[in-house]
Amino acid sequence: MxxxxxxxxxxxxxxxxxxxxxxxxxxxxxxxxxxxxxxxxxxxxxxxxxxxxxxxxxxxxxxxxxxxxxxxxxxxxxxxxxxxxxxxxxxxxxxxxxxxxxxxxxxxxxxxxxxxxxxxxxxxxxxxxxxxxxxxxxxxxxxxxxxxxxxxxxxxxxxxxxxxxxxxxxxxxxxxxxxxxAGGIDVTATRSYVEEVVNDAYVGCSITVKDLNGGHSGMDIHKGLGNANKIMNRLLFNAIEGFNIQVSEIDGGSLRNAIPRESFAKIAVDKDKTKTFETTFNNWADTIKAELAINEPDLTITMSWIETPAKVMPKGTQDKVVKALYAAHNGVYAMSAAISDLVETSNNIARVIAKNGQIKIACLTRSSVNSAKMNLANALKSAFELADCTVTFAGEYPxxxxxxxxxxxxxxxxxxxxxxxxxxxxxxxxxxxxxxxxxxxxxxxxxxxxxxxxxxxxxxxxxxxxxxxxxxxxxxxxxxxxxxxxxx
Structure with a gap:
């Protein structure tokens, strides 16, 4: 070639x-x-x-x-x-x-x-x-x-x-x-948990979010593109609220400077609610795809029934982490007052992985104003610490x-x-x-x-x-x- x-x-x-x-x-x-x-x-x-x-x-x-x-x-x-x-x-x-x-x-x-x-x-x-x-x-x-x-x-x-x-x-x-x-700083939240045996009345389900455009987490952050980690978290939040599901694994995104294009999760759903869950999930998926149809026309959101996972997160852990991710800002946070049409401050929730008793959430926070960069970084830190995460700042550059x-x-x-x-x-x-x-x-x-x-x-x-x-x-x-x- x-x-x-x-x-x-x-x-x-x-x-x-x-x-x-x-x-x-x-x-x-x-x-x-x-x-x-x-x-x-x-x-x-x-x-x-x-x-x-x-x-x-x-x-x-x-x-x-x-x-x-x-x-x-x-x-x-x-x-x-x-x-x-x-x-x-x-x-x-x-x-x-x-x-x-x-x-x-x-x-x-x-x-x-x-x-x-x-x-x-x-x-x-x-x-x-x-x-x-x-x-x-x-x-x-x-x-x-x-x-x-x-x-x-x-x-x-x-x-x-x-x-x-x-x-x-x-x-x-x-x-x-x-x-x-802009300058930037890496914001990383981690926590461990003791896995629990899945409820016997539950069956396994795999959720996939893929085929997003992705892109540069600085140059493309203002384009209204979908973030696979935020979409997956929205689905998990709805599933917890509506069906009391149990989360087994999450694996979304990759590098901090790339807008996430894919996310995958394994959950457990009450066997007596599988038909209702599937119908409701597809409605959620259709709603999200309709919201993003202009910027993400190829977005795919699917679920399938799988073998029940052996272990899941404790309910307290999954609820706190999912809520923290829901609260954590993603995308443009502020536009520049000094330069027309320039993004001043933003965050990319780049990587979310939860498996084998360990959770890691990786973000890249950017700003052309150092104090604004740290303001947003501290807002993220606060959200994740409320979920009992340890939050570290690293890789700061001016x-x-x-x-x-x-x-x-x-x-x-x-x-x-x-x-x-x-x-x-x-x-x-x-x-x-x-x-x-x-x-x-x-x-x-x-x-x-x-x-x-x-x-x-x-x-x-x-x-x-x-x-x-x-x-x-x-x-x-x-x-x-x-x-x-x-x-x-």
Missing amino acids: STIVRQLEPKGIWNNFADLNEVPRPSKKEGRVIQFMLDFGKALGLETFSDEVGNVIIRKPATPGMEDRKKVTLQSHLDMVHQKNADTVFDFDSEGIKMFVSGDWVKAKGTTLGADNGLGVATIMTLLQSTDIPHPFIEALFTIDEETGMTGAMGLQAGVLQGEILLNLDTEDDDEIDIGC GWNPNPDSDILRLMEGKYEALYGDKPQVVACHAGLECGILGQNYPDMDMISFGPTIKGAHSPDERVSITSVQKFWKFIQEILKDIPKNPS
Whole structure:
């Protein structure tokens, strides 16, 4: 499949992207892709090294006549979100991404594509390989673990980078220039319980919620998409209230930065109420599907009778946890008062698992205002503590404050308008970009984020526009050609 992709223009980018997509690179398991990038840089004869946390840095001298320009750091992250459809047979640890072309889009067969942030990485690789593109001194920074903690950016020490301008290639609309982003924090609730033997008068039932769109828990959080964990919890709440069911297992969602697409549960239902329960459940399912029909037309909610589970949660435990999840906020919490149409604060209830006496609920809370982020995190903490959970905060990272007076912003706005006859959208985003973290150790670096158009990131619907990559490639070359001189 990648053979067709390799024939696309610009071939340098697509061939590097195809090579990169042959390398498994999940967050926190980037050993193979780190070595891949080290080998790449060294094969070009460029200064290449990794720092103590695994970030890879490759430096290329300026082309003749551009030695007096400001130094530029080009930055993208090496890891990708590993998500696949439930019916897709694929091993992320050993297989390369199976790509195909559909109209103007490059997609993957049943999995995430890795365009986030593989297209940024491939673009930087192509610039490092080039022999005919004018550029100042460029320094490639390939960070690790952006998707599940940003530990690469956090671990990068002051004094390593030489760039005065940072171009982050991780924005996903080709008409946008990003100058700010949200910070985030992981909120995790856990508790244990002693399983009980199921009531002899009960029979087993399996509940499935699937075929939701999913998506990026920052960039897509405002789109009114369904969250499989919240839908499942609503069903369980109704079943407890109406039929006094017993919950055996729950398994929903996956990564914190992905809106959950699927959830599965096993419960026990009174044998004398099975017919009424089935009819009522189907009514609940129809109601939920009707509510979400516009944004989630493929949503599937089903139940089936199964062998009665041997063990269930104690009633007190299940009731408290289900009520806490019902109360816990999911989705947009507040819109920005400073920037029109920008989500300020949100939460994604990303993972719910209850099995074998252990419960874990994982959330990612985001905000461009630190105090608002902690306010929502504490609201979640309060709800889960009322259910006797232990709540921890981890992985906190700062937002990136916009600088509308940026020199590189003015250059890029002018270039964009000259090339395309229109003004770019200068925005801040609700995703977590690494610029805010990098800016802590490099406060004087002028930073911008931009990139080609990518849709459906963090889901198997992820796709990248071919014509957008061509537009992006032309734009970045024009920017590098006119990087200003260092004042002397």
